[in-house]
Amino acid sequence: xxxxxGMLAASAxxxxxxxxxxxxxxxxxxxxxxxVDLTGYWISVVTKDWRYRMITPPKGxxxxxxxxxxSKKVADAWDPAKDxxxxxxxxxxxxxxxxxxxxxxxxxWQDDNTLKMDIDAGTQTRLFHFGDWKSTGGEATWQGDxxxxxxxxxxxxxxxxxxxxxxxxxxxxxxxxxxxxxxGYLRKNGxxxxxxxxxxxxxxxxxxxxxxxxxxxxxxxxxxxxLREPFILSTQFxxxxxxxxxxxxxCSATW
Amino acid sequence: xxxxxxxxFSKTLVALGLLTAVGIPAWAQIDLSxxxxxxxxxxxxxxxxxxxxxxxxGLPINEAARARALSYSSSQLSEPExxxxxxxxxxxxxxxxxxxxxxETDPLTGTTIAWKIGGWEDRAPTTIWMDDRPHPSxxxxxxxxxxxxGVWEGNILTAYTTHIKAGYIRRNGAPGSDEATVTAHxxxxxxxxxxxxxxxxxxxxxxxxxxxxxxxxxxxxxxAMGPPCIPGDEGIKKSVVPHxxxxxxxxxxxxxxxxxxxxxxxxxxxxxxxxDFRKKIKDKYTPIEKCVHDCxxxxxxxxxxxxxxx
Numbered sequence: 008x009x010x011x012x013g014m015l016a017a018s019a020x021x022x023x024x025x026x027x028x029x030x031x032x033x034x035x036x037x038x039x040x041x042x043v044d045l046t047g048y049w050i051s052v053v054t055k056d057w058r059y060r061m062i063t064p065p066k067g068x069x070x071x072x073x074x075x076x077x078s079k080k081v082a083d084a085w086d087p088a089k090d091x092x093x094x095x096x097x098x099x100x101x102x103x104x105x106x107x108x109x110x111x112x113x114x115x116w117q118d119d120n121t122l123k124m125d126i127d128a129g130t131q132t133r134l135f136h137f138g139d140w141k142s143t144g145g146e147a148t149w150q151g152d153x154x155x156x157x158x159x160x161x162x163x164x165x166x167x168x169x170x171x172x173x174x175x176x177x178x179x180x181x182x183x184x185x186x187x188x189x190x191g192y193l194r195k196n197g198x199x200x201x202x203x204x205x206x207x208x209x210x211x212x213x214x215x216x217x218x219x220x221x222x223x224x225x226x227x228x229x230x231x232x233x234l235r236e237p238f239i240l241s242t243q244f245x246x247x248x249x250x251x252x253x254x255x256x257x258c259s260a261t262w
Numbered sequence: 263x264x265x266x267x268x269x270x271f272s273k274t275l276v277a278l279g280l281l282t283a284v285g286i287p288a289w290a291q292i293d294l295s296x297x298x299x300x301x302x303x304x305x306x307x308x309x310x311x312x313x314x315x316x317x318x319x320g321l322p323i324n325e326a327a328r329a330r331a332l333s334y335s336s337s338q339l340s341e342p343e344x345x346x347x348x349x350x351x352x353x354x355x356x357x358x359x360x361x362x363x364x365x366e367t368d369p370l371t372g373t374t375i376a377w378k379i380g381g382w383e384d385r386a387p388t389t390i391w392m393d394d395r396p397h398p399s400x401x402x403x404x405x406x407x408x409x410x411x412g413v414w415e416g417n418i419l420t421a422y423t424t425h426i427k428a429g430y431i432r433r434n435g436a437p438g439s440d441e442a443t444v445t446a447h448x449x450x451x452x453x454x455x456x457x458x459x460x461x462x463x464x465x466x467x468x469x470x471x472x473x474x475x476x477x478x479x480x481x482x483x484x485x486a487m488g489p490p491c492i493p494g495d496e497g498i499k500k501s502v503v504p505h506x507x508x509x510x511x512x513x514x515x516x517x518x519x520x521x522x523x524x525x526x527x528x529x530x531x532x533x534x535x536x537x538d539f540r541k542k543i544k545d546k547y548t549p550i551e552k553c554v555h556d557c558x559x560x561x562x563x564x565x566x567x568x569x570x571x572x
Contacts, residue, residue, distance in 0.1 A: 050536065051536070051537055052472055052535050052536065053320055053535050053537075054321070054472055054473055054535055055305050055320070055473065055474075056304045057319040057534070061320070061540055061543075062523065062543070062547050062549070063549050064549065064553070065521070065549040065550045065551065066549075067552045067553035067559075068558070069553075069557060069558040069559040070307055070556065070557065071302060071304050071305065071306040071307075071558060072303065072558065072559075073303065076560050078560070079559050079560050109537035109539075109540055110537055111537065179416055180449075180451070196549075209454070209456075211418070211449050211456070213418065213420075213447045215460050215470075221460075223449060223458055225449070225451060225456045225476055227454070235560070239301040239303055239454065239476050240304055240476065241458075241474040241475060243474050252537075254537075254538075262540075
């Protein structure tokens with residue numbers, strides 16, 4: 008019982024920012040309505056796909072990825088020197104691939120409607136837009152346009168691009184749908200995703216018995232051109248007390 | 263019967279009081295029942311063919327674990343007493359299989375007494391007790407499935423497992439002890455279910471091993487029970503324990519020779535899990551020119567080595 012009580016108390020802290028709309032007043036802005044606190048520094052803990060994440064895998068190593076023949080054709084032609092020459096050394100740092108890179112994240116609120124994720128690997132920034140934000144269009148970017156919403160009790164209609172009607176989602180989680188990405192790589196060795204890819208992510212925070220907080224990112228990439236089926240992964244990050252070790256590095260096409 | 267019902271009612275009141283006190287709605291639960299199919303889009307080599315005989319990358323093992331792993335010969339699995347060692351509760355995260363989940367309810371109140379995860383291919387079924395029962399004495403028998411209790415934290419089911427048997431944390435002999443415990447979280451998002459497992463092991467790990475895995479709900483049923491792991495005689499002499507003596511493991515250099523992975527990475531340890539380790543090996547690693555075997559891609563076998571498997 009003591010252990011369970013401890014878990015429950017810990018959970019309450021995880022959901023520390025949770026507040027609903029007040030009676031009679033306007034609904035709180037997304038920052039105030041956050042059902043989980045994602046802010047702070049987080050670090051990748053790489054216990055899976057080590058050979059594909061911690062080092063650059065060799066050309067032609069595509070294990071685990073449900074590639075199409077079109078995808079293989081592109082990946083077989085991977086030439087990092089050409090990417091560098093074309094100024095596209097950030098192709099493996101786009102939104103659909105960057106969460107798998109060993110890295111640190113720094114999440115802050117840019118404003119009441121925008122959650123900002125700075126990433127030291129490749130010195131990239133992702134913005135998660137809440138509310139009725141609309142893309143301004145223009146050229147696609149590495150990080151694309153991410154529309155986000157909080158999930159708490161399993162929205163019957165489902166989040167934007169999310170999985171509605173299927174039993175809900177974890178309390179205290181963020182759902183984000185990202186489109187308008189510049190074509191990039193799912194893996195450093197040239198496994199591609201196209202400009203039409205759609206990335207859906209679910210961000211959960213869990214607290215372990217030690218008190219450590221972990222950020223769990225469940226992701227799904229849909230890209231019929233290059234993927235036979237949605238590419239589904241989960242990736243973990245551990246909460247850091249501060250920004251120690253934060254190490255912004257430029258994109259690299261080979262490492 | 264009246265006494266029993268009163269007891270249960272008072273337990274419920276206590277539980278509700280506790281939940282209210284910490285601000286978590288007791289009804290904030292979701293249905294986890296169904297057939298959750300594997301989506302093996304990562305670590306497919308580990309899940310299917312198995313990892314290289316010596317590959318401890320990304321494992322926070324200590325010296326004792328490393329020494330024991332290096333002494334391991336896969337022929338040990340032919341020994342009756344070791345046939346079932348691959349299947350501790352955390353095999354759910356290591357193996358290629360999906361899982362069937364269902365809840366068992368109290369016939370009088372309808373409340374969930376336990377969540378069950380069916381077994382598969384020798385993996386023992388798991389029972390997650392939801393009725394506040396305590397974990398057994400530390401001297402109680404250890405089972406392959408362990409003893410697990412669970413609690414809802416909002417819409418997240420958190421489970422804690424003790425009393426497991428010794429086994430392996432990777433399918434190449436990296437060991438886990440019978441003093442290991444596992445904390446798991448079940449995170450559902452529509453038709454996706456992500457399971458996290460944190461393995462703590464005071465005997466073999468310097469810090470917890472954290473794994474996650476995502477399953478997808480499918481209409482096609484997954485069996486609730488696989489065949490049990492049955493020890494059998496596979497021809498190893500009773501007086502022989504297949505093993506390698508210190509510094510005699512013939513596979514020590516395999517990953518370095520085949521894939522150029524530096525030895526300090528192959529030998530594992532907590533530092534190999536973190537981004538900063540890349541700085542240490544950056545100048546020691548050059549990828550081989552081209553993948554030559556087990557490369558995955560379109561048309562590769564189950565699990566993708568590009569697909570899903572069971």
